[in-house]
Each structure stands twice: as structure tokens, then as C-alpha cells.
Amino acid sequence: MDLSWTSRQLSIRAEFASLGSRTDRDELRLGRRAFDQQTWDQLGGAGLWQMMVPTDFGGTGVDWWDVTAALEGLASTIRTPGLLLSVIAQAGMAYALDLFGTTAQKSDYFRRILRGELSATAIADPDTGTDVRASSTFLSPRANETFVLNGRKYNIAHAPVASFTLVVCKLEGHARDGISLVLVDQNSKGVTIGPQDRKLGNLDLPTGQLTFEDVPLHYGHILGVPGEGLRNLVRFVSLGRLYYGLVAATLCEPMLAEALSYAKTRQTFGQPIVDHQYVQKKLTDMRIAADSAKWVSYGALHQLLSGAPEAVMSCSIAKLAGASAITDGAVDLLKLYGSRGYHEGEVSTFLRDALAFCSVGGTEEMHRRNIMNQMMRKARPAAKAAVEPARDLETA
Numbered sequence: 001m002d003l004s005w006t007s008r009q010l011s012i013r014a015e016f017a018s019l020g021s022r023t024d025r026d027e028l029r030l031g032r033r034a035f036d037q038q039t040w041d042q043l044g045g046a047g048l049w050q051m052m053v054p055t056d057f058g059g060t061g062v063d064w065w066d067v068t069a070a071l072e073g074l075a076s077t078i079r080t081p082g083l084l085l086s087v088i089a090q091a092g093m094a095y096a097l098d099l100f101g102t103t104a105q106k107s108d109y110f111r112r113i114l115r116g117e118l119s120a121t122a123i124a125d126p127d128t129g130t131d132v133r134a135s136s137t138f139l140s141p142r143a144n145e146t147f148v149l150n151g152r153k154y155n156i157a158h159a160p161v162a163s164f165t166l167v168v169c170k171l172e173g174h175a176r177d178g179i180s181l182v183l184v185d186q187n188s189k190g191v192t193i194g195p196q197d198r199k200l201g202n203l204d205l206p207t208g209q210l211t212f213e214d215v216p217l218h219y220g221h222i223l224g225v226p227g228e229g230l231r232n233l234v235r236f237v238s239l240g241r242l243y244y245g246l247v248a249a250t251l252c253e254p255m256l257a258e259a260l261s262y263a264k265t266r267q268t269f270g271q272p273i274v275d276h277q278y279v280q281k282k283l284t285d286m287r288i289a290a291d292s293a294k295w296v297s298y299g300a301l302h303q304l305l306s307g308a309p310e311a312v313m314s315c316s317i318a319k320l321a322g323a324s325a326i327t328d329g330a331v332d333l334l335k336l337y338g339s340r341g342y343h344e345g346e347v348s349t350f351l352r353d354a355l356a357f358c359s360v361g362g363t364e365e366m367h368r369r370n371i372m373n374q375m376m377r378k379a380r381p382a383a384k385a386a387v388e389p390a391r392d393l394e395t396a
Contacts, residue, residue, distance in 0.1 A: 016069075047060065097110060125137055139169045179228075238312055255346075282336055320371075
């Protein structure tokens with residue numbers, strides 16, 4: 001395991017950091033109000049989508065460490081999470097296609113990703129959340145190897161604007177198994193796109209609902225084997241989990257640097273507030289949390305790409321560590337700046353956006369349950385663990 005970026009990856013990181021730094025200052029203060037199509041197009045122009053696509057399908061060859069360097073560079077300067085979450089969603093789709101797609105699926109959907117078309121992944125049902133085994137969205141077999149899809153999904157990133165969606169559903173007739181993954185075009189017959197959600201923050205990340213009424217499908221729409229999609233789902237959402245941890249940690253860095261500068265110049269009782277131990281604790285806690293989340297994210301990516309059995313647990317740990325770093329750090333920044341931080345501006349915007357990490361990629365409770373399941377599985381005798389591995393997998 002190499003613990004340093006290569007010269008190529010450092011160049012990639014710097015290029016995408018430069019791209020992120022071009023953001024308008026007023027947007028940093030008040031938050032973007034709509035999807036940033038201009039920057040999204042610039043990411044494609046800089047070759048980000050090509051990094052996610054194999055050479056056989058028009059890309060430069062999948063190298064997730066290169067993608068990670070680009071994502072981290074962008075996160076180091078762009079300041080707000082919305083577009084980063086969009087990139088993570090697109091990376092998850094590319095990863096799923098690379099791992100489990102047929103040649104025909106890769107040819108079609110990689111071409112669309114290279115064009116910059118937005119994808120979406122629909123996991124949660126309004127009534128059961130991310131407990132996919134209890135999903136009420138069903139894939140029903142019909143004659144001549146066809147299917148129909150019925151159900152409803154919510155809280156879907158890009159739902160109002162996506163070109164195609166990977167839908168997590170259950171094969172009809174199964175109780176808590178039979179998880180299936182299907183690729184659905186947004187303009188397909190029977191697909192209804194709901195209104196855009198109104199949220200506390202991340203207004204540049206459009207989310208919404210999708211309803212499916214007898215959507216006609218065939219085997220070419222199914223990613224993997226129908227009824228056997230749970231393990232595949234967990235594998236590709238794990239990439240998103242560690243990336244959430246990484247970007248949350250990286251987003252803290254410029255805010256921390258500015259807070260340190262502010263603490264050096266802000267005077268109370270005749271001395272800079274940086275001299276007060278209480279302030280020092282807030283700043284050092286933020287540094288420790290961000291660095292911890294970043295390094296566990298690197299480790300989780302190494303495990304995921306190398307097929308280590310601990311990868312699922314490590315990806316959940318990375319997500320939790322990053323979420324804690326950014327949410328606790330945002331609250332501490334608000335306290336540090338006092339009334340200035342509470343006023344509308346960069347600090348209050350950062351807090352609103354940061355709170356999304358409480359739920360994006362799964363709640364704390366879900367990830368703690370996943371970590372506990374993996375701990376219990378690891379403690380079981382190897383033979384038993386090998387027989388029933390899927391029962392320990394949680395999704396979000």
C-alpha cells in the first residue's frame with residue numbers, strides 16, 4: 001500500500017483544485033441555488049468521466065486512485081458539497097457498470113456517462129427507507145423473458161434531471177431476499193418524475209421522487225442476475241461511502257485555515273482568541289477529525305479495490321468519521337465566529353450543507369449496525385461465516 005500520491009496524481013489533484021477555486025465568491029457565501037451545469041461540463045472537459053471508463057468503451061482506463069485525486073482536489077477548493085455528491089453518485093454508477101454490466105450495457109451507459117449525462121441511483125422507498133429487503137418496489141416477471149417494474153422511490157439525487165436511474169427493487173414473490181438492480185431510462189413509459197425536494201441545504205443537488213407503474217423491462221435492463229443483487233449493491237455503494245468520508249474531511253480544510261487566521265486576528269480581553277485553550281481545542285479537534293477521516297478513507301479504498309473482507313466495514317467507518325468531522329466542525333465554527341457566524345454567509349451556509357452528511361450515504365444508526373454485523377461476522381467461525389455472508393450486509 002503506497003501512502004503517497006504519484007506525480008501524475010498530484011498533477012490531477014492540482015488541476016481539479018484549480019477548477020474548484022473558480023467558484024463565484026457570492027455563491028460561497030450564500031450557497032448555490034441550482035445544479036452547477038457549467039462546472040459539471042468543465043469536469044468532463046478535464047477528463048474526469050474518462051478516468052471512470054475502461055479504454056474498451058472510450059475512457060482512459062479505470063483508475064480509482066486517479067479519480068480520488070481529482071475528487072479530493074475539487075473538494076479542497078469548491079467549498080460546498082452539492083456538486084461533490086453529484087460526482088460521487090456518477091462514480092458509483094460507473095463502478096457498478098464496470099463490475100457487473102454486460103458488454104451491451106457498458107457500451108450504452110458508458111457512452112452516456114462520457115457525454116456528461118447525469119445518472120441516479122434509487123435505493124430508498126418512502127415506507128421502508130434503505131431497508132432494501134423490505135422494499136415495496138417490485139420487479140414482476142412476464143411472458144417472453146420480460147418484466148414490469150412497480151413502486152416508488154424517494155430522496156434520489158438527480159431524480160428531477162437524470163438521464164437514467166439504477167433502481168433497487170425486489171423480485172416478486174420473495175420475502176426478504178430477491179434483491180434486483182435494474183437500469184431505467186427517465187423517459188421510459190410508466191416513469192413519473194416527482195417535484196424537486198425542498199431542503200435545508202445543498203440546494204444545488206436536485207433530489208426528488210420517482211414512481212414506476214408497469215414500466216416494461218427485459219433482461220437487457222437488469223444489472224447482474226435478477227434476485228441476486230444484494231451483494232453487488234453493497235459492493236458498489238461502498239465506494240460512495242468512503243468517498244463521502246473523504247470529501248467531508250477535505251471540505252473542512254479551507255474552512256479550518258480561515259478559522260485559524262480569524263482566531264489570530266480576533267481580539268478578546270486584550271489577546272488573540274487563538275491564545276485561549278478553549279479555542280485551541282476546537283481548532284485541533286477539527287484538524288484531528290478531518291485527518292482521521294481522510295486516512296481511514298484511503299485505507300477503505302485500498303481494501304475495496306483489493307477485495308479485502310474488511311472493506312465493507314471500513315467504508316462505513318470512513319463515512320461515519322467524515323460525517324462526524326464535518327458536522328461537529330461546522331457547529332464548532334459557528335461557535336467560534338459567534339454572531340458573525342450565525343449571520344447569513346459562508347459559515348452558516350457551510351453548516352446547513354454539512355448537516356446533509358448526517359443522512360447522505362446512510363444514517364449513523366445504519367452504519368453502526370453494519371459495523372456491528374461485520375464485527376460479529378468476523379468473530380464467527382470461518383465456515384459458518386462463508387455460508388451466510390449476505391445476512392450481514394446493510395445498504396444505504
